[in-house]
Amino acid sequence: MYRILIVDDEPMIRKGLQKLVEQSELPIESLRTAENGVVALQRIGEERPDFLFTDIRMPKMDGLELCARVAEMDADIQVVVISGFGDFEYAQKCVSYGVKEYLLKPVNIKGFQNVLEKLIRTKTKVSSETFVAVTKLEQWASRMEHAVWMLQEAELKGLISEILEELQAYKLKLNRVIDILQEIHTLLHQRLNVRDVYLMQGELELTGAADEQEAWCRFTAAVHGHLEELRAKRKGKLKDPVEEAKQYIETHLAEEVSLEEVADFIGLNPSYFSQLFKQSTQETFVQYRTRRRMEKAKKLLEQPQWRITDISGEVGYADHPHFTKTFKKYEGCLPSEYRQQMGIRT
Template sequence: MWKLMIADDEPRIRNGLCKTLPWADMGIEVVAEAENGKEALEIAASACPDLMFVDINMPFMNGLELIEKLHDQNPNCLVIVISGHDEFSYAQQAVRLNAFDYLLKPVQKMELSSAVNKALEVLMKDRVEQKHTQWMNNKLEFNAETMREEFFSKWITGKLTKEQFEEEWLFFQPQFHGKISMLLLKPLGKVTANAPNKIWDPSLLEFAIKNILSEMLPQLPISTVFSAEKGRIAALTQISDLTSIRAVYQEFERVVMTYLGVSMLLTHSVVEQLEQIPRHYEEMNQELMRESALTPIVMMTKKYLETYYYKEDLSLSEVAEQMNVNATYLSKLLKRDLGKSFVDCLTDIRIKKAIQYLNDPTSKMYEIAKKVGYQSQHYFSHTFKKMTGVSPLEYRKRGDY
């Protein structure tokens, strides 16, 4: 229904206009009346009429002032002046203020009907044009996003020449500068036998994961999320605080597991310069391919260890129970696929996590030891030196992370 408002200081005129035409049959609803220009402007702000009948001679604010202010407040509202003044100067001012029509009192029913029908034609045409414009804008926005994803995908996978990259980079203007964190992931199946048993359509799963990641990254500086190639999702984020970025990645992985019921192979790297990104992508993609080649049980075991490495009493038997396999069988699989025992696998993960924590100079050594599953700081330092060749303190001083 189109919304009609009537502004006239004479109740008799307002009442007559309300009854002159079969408004409901014409698809029109009389939503409000006003007896002066000031009141009409205030009511119009909330009623948002599509069409308004306006008298010229009204108290507090005359009809011409109302039309002028209404144009700024509700530019899409069409105004039909219905006035007792037949002076040309009034009609001229009304036309200058973009009034749709100017009728003289007493207005004839046929004359009013004709003016209203013409107004409805304009309103309908404007609404169709607005919908078409919105549709076009949505298409352009969608296509721009598709083109942007295609650019980033081709760039990091090395499919753009230097000239193509420089030209398109200026067009998309992703204001990256300084160090960049690059995340690459591949969705997997269930992480444990207890995970939800939902089978996802691959494209729908990719869409859901990208949405989650896109919603979590805006808390960081400049970032972008896109599909790198089939089965791969990438994110580039400008680094201000590496610890915060890692925390977001960890929370993102938890959210995906909780709400989508799937785990992911996930790796990230710090890139010093933009031109290094394609090389980093190739190295990270190779890492994902190696991980993907593992048997599902070994892959899920690694994910489980990467999730619960902080538990001091984490044992082979506990993990085997989570995987629904015999502990001896799991131990043999780890040795066969990774060339390592369960303890060595867990230690590798704990030391890698410890290296990440060492990046925060406010973290005490005993705190880091506890965070990665070691009750004893001395045993942690001994294990760390055995794995890296230097103590945690020496490693932090060297700044190798």
């Protein structure tokens, strides 16, 4: 199954190329279009295509810059440049960005079919060179499931390091690494749920990972999250961990509480807790804590008996200037100005 992206600022040409792709009888997973390079990069961020067909002259971002940006991604995307006869010398500049196929306008059926056949042959060759056996993925998922089920955190950490080292030896492209990590996680999730004791929550979202390191961080956090979730359930902790964290932060606003401290309090791995908290609240731990501090500060400022210097300490700022600076950034005015707006003399 192939994913194809067509980029051209002329609607008729986009439709014509779409029709040629459909007539090719390729097994197509998705066929999408974009009117310029900027939109194309957004589409690529959402889903990496196997084949990219792009015009040269386009508004906002032309084909040459698009090819350069795709080359920087180190992604296994095969690019075909479509150009008018007068743009051919310009199109040849794309060679340095890994573009090996060109189509001259107007595109005819035979020329298009020939290029598609070349792309497929190259894709098949690359796939065979970077093939990781399904049995290997199943073996990893099985070992991982045992470590998670038995709450063997050290063994799980070692196994993930082992998988990382072995996959790096394959020198895979980012999209291939993402596919493999996604598959391992799916197999792990299925094995844990088939035990029919606990329904494991959590999904792994790797689309949009900027690089391999980010993909691995997300994968590691998700896997350790399953272990932490299982541990919490076995302890009979039925409370929502994020709500527990919020309550803890609320009662410790006057202290410099760290993410690690809160994660330890509710019994979660810090990396997993950070990801879980952001998904649940749409804020980072620090953003949430700062917002709650500023909201409490506003309530105290509305009470005349509180001195501003005392309020800064009450919401966790030993450094008074830091408090006033943060308050202004959050509220748009100084604490003293906020009081004046309330009709309270400082």
